[in-house]
Amino acid sequence: TLYLAADRAPEWFSERSHGHFFYTPTRRGVGRDIHTTLDGLLANASSEDAEALRAKLEPWVRHYLSSTTYEISIPALKDPTLAPAGRTGLILSVLFSYKLCEAAERGGWYQDLKRFAEDCMIDALDATIYPGLRGMVLDRFSSSPLSIARTVGSSEGAITGWGFLGPVMPAVHRMQQVARSTRTELPDVVQAGQWAYSPSGVPIAILTGKLAADRVMRELARGAVAARRPHFSTGRAAGT
Numbered sequence: 001t002l003y004l005a006a007d008r009a010p011e012w013f014s015e016r017s018h019g020h021f022f023y024t025p026t027r028r029g030v031g032r033d034i035h036t037t038l039d040g041l042l043a044n045a046s047s048e049d050a051e052a053l054r055a056k057l058e059p060w061v062r063h064y065l066s067s068t069t070y071e072i073s074i075p076a077l078k079d080p081t082l083a084p085a086g087r088t089g090l091i092l093s094v095l096f097s098y099k100l101c102e103a104a105e106r107g108g109w110y111q112d113l114k115r116f117a118e119d120c121m122i123d124a125l126d127a128t129i130y131p132g133l134r135g136m137v138l139d140r141f142s143s144s145p146l147s148i149a150r151t152v153g154s155s156e157g158a159i160t161g162w163g164f165l166g167p168v169m170p171a172v173h174r175m176q177q178v179a180r181s182t183r184t185e186l187p188d189v190v191q192a193g194q195w196a197y198s199p200s201g202v203p204i205a206i207l208t209g210k211l212a213a214d215r216v217m218r219e220l221a222r223g224a225v226a227a228r229r230p231h232f233s234t235g236r237a238a239g240t
Contacts (some may be wrong), residue, residue: 001122004090005139012077013088014076016129018078023070025128038064050107057100059115065120066127068094092121097128098145098156105146118142120136160199173198182212190215 006013017023041056073091076083083089096117104113120142126133145157162170172181181197182190192212194200 001090002118002142004092004133004137005138006088006090006133007086008088008136009086010080010083010088011073013074013090013130014077017072019074021072022130023072023125024068025070025124026067028067029069030064033099038097038100042103045099045103050109053103053107054109054112056198057103061112061113061117062120063102065117066124070094070121070125077170079239080232089106092125094121096145097148101144101146103158110146114142114144117144159201161195162198162200164199169198171196171198171200177209178207181208182215188219 006036038060041053041060045053071093073093074088075091076088100115101110104110122134122137123142145152148157148159172178178197182192184191190212192205192208194202196208197204215221
């Protein structure tokens with residue numbers, strides 16, 4: 001994730017994009033073999049000369065970051081008070097390899113990798129959706145999977161609690177069914193939190209908390225109505 005402070009008003013960005021969207025700079029994408037190629041480059045990383053490995057990995061990083069999908073957030077387009085007048089903050093996120101970061105740290109060029117990746121990300125968007133972006137940058141910093149792992153202790157800097165390739169997803173994972181994520185097998189008990197829905201995370205914790213509270217309020221209201229009408233059976237009042 002790359003955080004940018006840009007010397008340009010939010011209106012300039014609103015003419016070119018929304019406040020939160022996914023964007024791929026090129027229609028050809030990263031290519032089918034992008035991950036197997038990286039695995040091959042890293043196969044002997046622990047024994048290979050650091051500079052030789054770096055020379056092979058940097059072209060891969062540039063190609064990947066010029067072609068992969070970005071999740072772009074511009075908070076000031078939703079709330080203008082989140083940036084000073086005439087300036088804009090951007091949050092640019094991509095999926096990235098923990099093992100590549102680990103190899104770079106072992107070789108002594110991890111900070112260089114972070115800076116190089118930042119440059120590649122800026123160049124990719126400067127050449128496409130945000131022409132001139134590089135000249136607008138006032139400040140920047142980034143977090144890699146290694147940064148995330150060190151900060152929150154997640155496995156290899158993961159941002160969700162499980163992989164997406166398993167045969168069974170351990171939680172509700174269809175957007176149309178998100179309201180069901182608060183249900184449990186226990187009578188009168190609802191659930192909320194980052195594990196209630198997939199993909200997990202802080203936004204899901206907030207969303208499911210709201211959905212769970214709404215469900216409790218509806219159940220309490222039903223119970224109150226039933227209590228006022230003796231000819232109805234008394235409904236269970238949901239609790240947290």
